[in-house]
Amino acid sequence: MYNHLIETFIDAQTAAWRHYSAIAATEKRLFADMSDPAVRVPGTGEIVEELRRTYSVLADRIITKARQQFAIGAARPVVDRKSVLSHHAGLEIVVRTNAGRTLVVAQPDDQKFAPGDHVLLVSTNSGLRVTH
Incomplete structure (x- = not known):
């Protein structure tokens, strides 16, 4: 951000x-x-x-x-352990665009990527997604 x-x-x-x-x-x-x-x-x-x-x-x-x-005594968000534990494995993918910008995309581990792969950036309701 x-x-x-x-x-x-x-x-x-x-x-x-x-x-x-x-x-x-x-x-x-x-x-x-x-x-x-x-x-x-x-x-x-x-x-x-x-x-x-x-x-x-x-x-x-x-x-x-x-x-x-993160101050001592500051209100902390409530974490729902069930929802955290039910999440799937994910990837953090670093993408360098043709324009030279570097983007980091976190997404589910449902595709395999290798360094140097040419990929597409797809904009979805929940943010960017990397795909082949």
């Missing part, structure tokens, strides 16, 4: 940079004699600093939430 949040933020930053760059290039082409452009593309240093600030804030929030959930 947290990895998805961070990946989404990075994707948004990348898309914004691409759009700003395209608009700045168009502005430069249309108004070649300008000395003060209206569109300013953030530099690498600014983007890195924004990512660091965001990671720091998210890490603080994650740690705070974990401390609250």
Whole structure:
């Protein structure tokens, strides 16, 4: 969940940079004699600093939430042992997409996979599923 949040933020930053760059290039082409452009593309240093600030804030929030959930005397969820014990064996599959993203999918152990297999990611009501 947290990895998805961070990946989404990075994707948004990348898309914004691409759009700003395209608009700045168009502005430069249309108004070649300008000395003060209206569109300013953030530099690498600014983007890195924004990512660091965001990671720091998210890490603080994650740690705070974990401390609250696992504090001594904190309310604990009730575990129904019958439902836990009735679950089937499962797999945790790490998938690297063609776009370079890494996803982890947990699902029932009803298919066999080997490292390097080309697989399909199927979106279901209960989340992602990996299949051949």
